[in-house]
Amino acid sequence: MAGVLYLCPTPIGNLKDASERVIETLSSVDLIAAEDTRNSLKLMNAFDIHVPMTSYHEYNKTQKAITLIEKLKEGTNIALITDAGTPAISDPGEVLVDMCIEEGIKVTSLPGPCACIVALTLSGLSSRRFCFEGFLPSDKKERNAVLEELKIEHRTVILYEAPHHLVNTLSQLRDTLGEDRRIVLCRELTKKFEEAVRTTIGEAIAMYEDKEPRGEYVLVVEGIDRKEEEESRKNDWVSIDIESHMKIYTDKGMDKKEAMKAVAKDRGISKSEVYKALL
Numbered sequence: 001m002a003g004v005l006y007l008c009p010t011p012i013g014n015l016k017d018a019s020e021r022v023i024e025t026l027s028s029v030d031l032i033a034a035e036d037t038r039n040s041l042k043l044m045n046a047f048d049i050h051v052p053m054t055s056y057h058e059y060n061k062t063q064k065a066i067t068l069i070e071k072l073k074e075g076t077n078i079a080l081i082t083d084a085g086t087p088a089i090s091d092p093g094e095v096l097v098d099m100c101i102e103e104g105i106k107v108t109s110l111p112g113p114c115a116c117i118v119a120l121t122l123s124g125l126s127s128r129r130f131c132f133e134g135f136l137p138s139d140k141k142e143r144n145a146v147l148e149e150l151k152i153e154h155r156t157v158i159l160y161e162a163p164h165h166l167v168n169t170l171s172q173l174r175d176t177l178g179e180d181r182r183i184v185l186c187r188e189l190t191k192k193f194e195e196a197v198r199t200t201i202g203e204a205i206a207m208y209e210d211k212e213p214r215g216e217y218v219l220v221v222e223g224i225d226r227k228e229e230e231e232s233r234k235n236d237w238v239s240i241d242i243e244s245h246m247k248i249y250t251d252k253g254m255d256k257k258e259a260m261k262a263v264a265k266d267r268g269i270s271k272s273e274v275y276k277a278l279l
């Protein structure tokens, strides 16, 4: 019978957050695939787990997945862990899970610590609808495209960031979302110096003018307010006169009546106001 792949979340700062089920699973599998075996040794020692480990990380994730799948097919039960938190969330794992599913191997995911959920629930921002962006792409073009998308995101946005990139990311968020947007900087979650600074993007940047960011961060950013979005859309059009605005639509093939309707909607005014301005 084929083995099972167990996705095991590990503590993000507090050893007591390892669940009984995770410890039990890690102790009973045949092999543990870990992002950094040396780093995970601390966890193994803390829980007296003596199961062979093998590395599974960003740089061997496809090749090593093939080897692990062969073992799973032979009946080896494998647990996947990363340095901290839930495997496959901004961590290697997604590729292995996908390949296991393709091969018909059973995958099961244990619930447990995940920095983005801890931060969201702690933030006090709306958790009814949220989106997780993880780390913004490092490629400039891709990064700008994502930032542009965030400009019109209504849901609460969760981002991961390393301390040495924090100020740069905050500056880009300010340039895209404005300095008044609410943000919660969640730092060192579940650790001794855990903090959640509820502020605005502008104030967050000012905060780090004379001190260096330290520790691990999750940024929770408020989504755009519908009214604010409407205002900013209207303001985009104010820079051109109504005649040029009409021309954009008539050039697209709209008749005058349709164009007037579209212009009125964009500018948040009535059709008769557009008509009067054209006269």
Ligand code: SAM
Binding pocket: 012, 013, 082, 084, 085, 086, 087, 088, 089, 090, 091, 113, 114, 115, 116, 159, 160, 161, 162, 186, 187, 188, 189, 190, 191, 216, 217, 218
């Ligand atoms: N898989 C992990 C999870 O479930 O959250 C995330 C791994 S990702 C490589 C590491 C990032 O998660 C860090 O750069 C930071 O943004 C966030 N993170 C992890 N632990 C954290 C903590 N204790 N406090 C704040 N952020 C943390």
